[in-house]
Amino acid sequence: MRRGCAGRRMMAEPIRIHYTVTGDDFTQAGTASADLKSRLRTMGFPADVIRKVTISLYEGEINLVIHAGGGEIEVTVSGDRIKLVLSDSGPGIEDIELAKREGWSSAPDEIRSLGFGAGMGIPNMIKYSDSFDIQSTPGVGTVVTMEINC
Amino acid sequence: MTEHFHAVALDRELCRGCINCIKRCPTEAIRVRDGKAHILNERCVDCGECIRVCPHHAKKAVSDPLEKLSGYTYKIALPPPSLYGQFNNMDDQDIILNALLSIGFDEVFEVGAAAELISDATRRLLAWKDGKRPQISSACPAVTRLIRVRFPHLIDNILPLVSPMELAAREAKRAAMEKTGLPAEKIGCFFITPCPAKVTAVHAPLGSQVSFVDGAIAVKDVYTALLAAMRKGGDTETLAKVGRIGMSWAESGGEAAALMSTDSYLAADGIENVIKVLEDLEDEKYSSLEFVELNVCPGGCVGGVLQVENPYIAKAKIKKMRRYTPVSMNHLEERIPIEMFWDALVQFNPVFQLGKSRTENMEKYTQMEQILKKLPALDCGCCGAPTCRAFAEDIVRGYSEVDDCTILMRQRMEAVLKALGKEG
Ligand SMILES: Nc1ncnc2c1ncn2[C@@H]1O[C@H](COP(=O)(O)OP(=O)(O)OP(=O)(O)O)[C@@H](O)[C@H]1O
Ligand code: SF4
Ligand SMILES: [Mg+2]
Numbered sequence: 001m002r003r004g005c006a007g008r009r010m011m012a013e014p015i016r017i018h019y020t021v022t023g024d025d026f027t028q029a030g031t032a033s034a035d036l037k038s039r040l041r042t043m044g045f046p047a048d049v050i051r052k053v054t055i056s057l058y059e060g061e062i063n064l065v066i067h068a069g070g071g072e073i074e075v076t077v078s079g080d081r082i083k084l085v086l087s088d089s090g091p092g093i094e095d096i097e098l099a100k101r102e103g104w105s106s107a108p109d110e111i112r113s114l115g116f117g118a119g120m121g122i123p124n125m126i127k128y129s130d131s132f133d134i135q136s137t138p139g140v141g142t143v144v145t146m147e148i149n150c
Numbered sequence: 151m152t153e154h155f156h157a158v159a160l161d162r163e164l165c166r167g168c169i170n171c172i173k174r175c176p177t178e179a180i181r182v183r184d185g186k187a188h189i190l191n192e193r194c195v196d197c198g199e200c201i202r203v204c205p206h207h208a209k210k211a212v213s214d215p216l217e218k219l220s221g222y223t224y225k226i227a228l229p230p231p232s233l234y235g236q237f238n239n240m241d242d243q244d245i246i247l248n249a250l251l252s253i254g255f256d257e258v259f260e261v262g263a264a265a266e267l268i269s270d271a272t273r274r275l276l277a278w279k280d281g282k283r284p285q286i287s288s289a290c291p292a293v294t295r296l297i298r299v300r301f302p303h304l305i306d307n308i309l310p311l312v313s314p315m316e317l318a319a320r321e322a323k324r325a326a327m328e329k330t331g332l333p334a335e336k337i338g339c340f341f342i343t344p345c346p347a348k349v350t351a352v353h354a355p356l357g358s359q360v361s362f363v364d365g366a367i368a369v370k371d372v373y374t375a376l377l378a379a380m381r382k383g384g385d386t387e388t389l390a391k392v393g394r395i396g397m398s399w400a401e402s403g404g405e406a407a408a409l410m411s412t413d414s415y416l417a418a419d420g421i422e423n424v425i426k427v428l429e430d431l432e433d434e435k436y437s438s439l440e441f442v443e444l445n446v447c448p449g450g451c452v453g454g455v456l457q458v459e460n461p462y463i464a465k466a467k468i469k470k471m472r473r474y475t476p477v478s479m480n481h482l483e484e485r486i487p488i489e490m491f492w493d494a495l496v497q498f499n500p501v502f503q504l505g506k507s508r509t510e511n512m513e514k515y516t517q518m519e520q521i522l523k524k525l526p527a528l529d530c531g532c533c534g535a536p537t538c539r540a541f542a543e544d545i546v547r548g549y550s551e552v553d554d555c556t557i558l559m560r561q562r563m564e565a566v567l568k569a570l571g572k573e574g
């Protein structure tokens with residue numbers, strides 16, 4: 001039995017997973033986070049870590065589809081943390097502080113009946129990730145970066 | 151099975167002959183005769199309303215027993231999304247699906263997965279702009295039956311797609327035949343049913359020539375076994391394949407929400423509301439609507455009479471469960487496959503007509519009105535019919551006699567007594 005597993009884990013080559021999220025079919029939204037969830041299960045991550053990653057990515061992914069017309073997701077799995085970078089070339093966010101507020105939403109009506117548009121997405125990302133950053137330029141796009149420690 | 155198979159039945163022992171059920175039946179399908187209720191099979195739409203209102207629990211739903219599984223080599227459970235709201239503390243439905251495997255099923259095929267395909271097909275059909283508007287959902291079999299007997303003009307508005315239950319059975323059976331090499335008759339597909347209407351849809355389908363579902367087992371008949379299996383625990387295999395849309399079908403409004411266009415649909419639930427909407431649709435009051443979702447149970451299928459949990463609590467649980475699932479996990483490839491469409495005509499069943507021809511109808515109608523004038527207009531139900539009008543119709547049809555009206559009878563007795571008194 002070898003000790004110091006943590007040290008060895010740090011050495012492992014990070015795993016990168018890329019997802020392209022299309023904005024044209026709303027019914028496909030959420031599949032990237034479901035896919036990542038099952039991969040993380042296979043890699044043997046603990047349930048609470050998987051839960052935090054899935055929720056954070058899910059909220060970001062749905063926002064890509066609803067608000068930005070699609071985008072790219074870059075996942076980096078290292079031994080001690082999972083990093084999620086979501087970038088899009090959508091309309092961007094005018095007032096980021098407002099967007100971070102619980103309950104604030106610009107989601108269209110037709111998806112509200114499916115339970116979206118509560119204005120809880122960004123607050124959830126902040127709550128479930130260990131570090132959260134959002135950069136946005138109106139007319140250019142948005143980049144959300146999150147890290148979950150494990 | 152026969153045309154008039156019905157899953158709602160009476161327990162004669164328990165029936166006290168009160169008039170609660172005859173008053174609440176939306177198709178006036180119950181009469182009290184000789185102190186016991188009788189269901190007029192050709193009128194019953196299996197909505198389950200009488201089961202809900204009977205204070206003596208004398209109305210029951212006949213469903214298939216779990217023992218029926220033993221007639222098949224390979225057994226598939228078809229759980230609908232409403233089942234997921236019946237249990238506590240579930241993050242997702244995997245524990246329930248695994249429990250189904252441990253109580254005797256070899257496989258589970260989620261009905262919600264088929265529902266997502268139906269939603270996909272419905273979106274495509276509506277985009278074609280063909281066909282009557284609004285299209286009325288065909289998922290609740292009690293609604294289809296109600297339209298067939300009471301709203302013949304709306305038959306052509308019914309969405310001609312098989313139900314999620316039926317589609318699930320077809321897909322599951324086909325895949326299982328390939329996988330196991332067994333013939334179709336050795337593979338049993340069992341729906342875990344929230345209602346008697348689905349039992350009837352299995353044994354006497356409308357819109358499909360045959361049902362691929364081999365039995366419908368009541369939620370309450372598997373509930374305790376499932377709870378026990380869950381408590382035992384064991385490995386939980388990832389089986390869940392239903393997204394937000396499929397989950398939403400459990401409650402009223404879910405099927406409509408999946409169409410993702412706000413101002414062109416309506417969703418109504420509860421038998422009385424459903425009838426109101428159908429009446430207005432018949433009068434073409436909502437011609438600008440694209441889609442109408444109707445569920446005879448309050449709250450939708452979570453409110454089915456065979457469910458265990460309070461429908462509103464079940465809804466809240468499902469909402470929590472679907473929170474982080476993909477919008478939809480099942481999509482149609484190219485076109486809508488032909489087996490998703492109805493392959494049998496749904497025809498008007500004129501059970502409410504008084505005669506066989508228009509002339510006969512009119513003659514009997516006149517007779518009925520004349521009888522009605524003599525009746526006390528109390529709608530007391532003592533004759534065993536729900537209203538004086540229904541009683542007058544029964545007389546014209548030859549089912550009852552005027553003397554069955556206790557009020558008239560008493561008036562006549564009093565007159566006789568008075569006359570006797572004068573004589574004496
Ligand atoms: N990638 C993005 N591009 C443009 N705008 C965005 C993006 N992400 C979020 N927003 C804006 O920020 C608002 C708040 O986002 P948040 O995820 O918190 O709520 P929501 O998506 O509206 O509702 P919910 O996430 O509860 O379904 C959105 O309504 C939208 O206006
Ligand atoms: S609403 Fe659902 S549970 Fe109720 S009768 Fe219709 S199909 Fe059955
Ligand atoms: Mg959001």
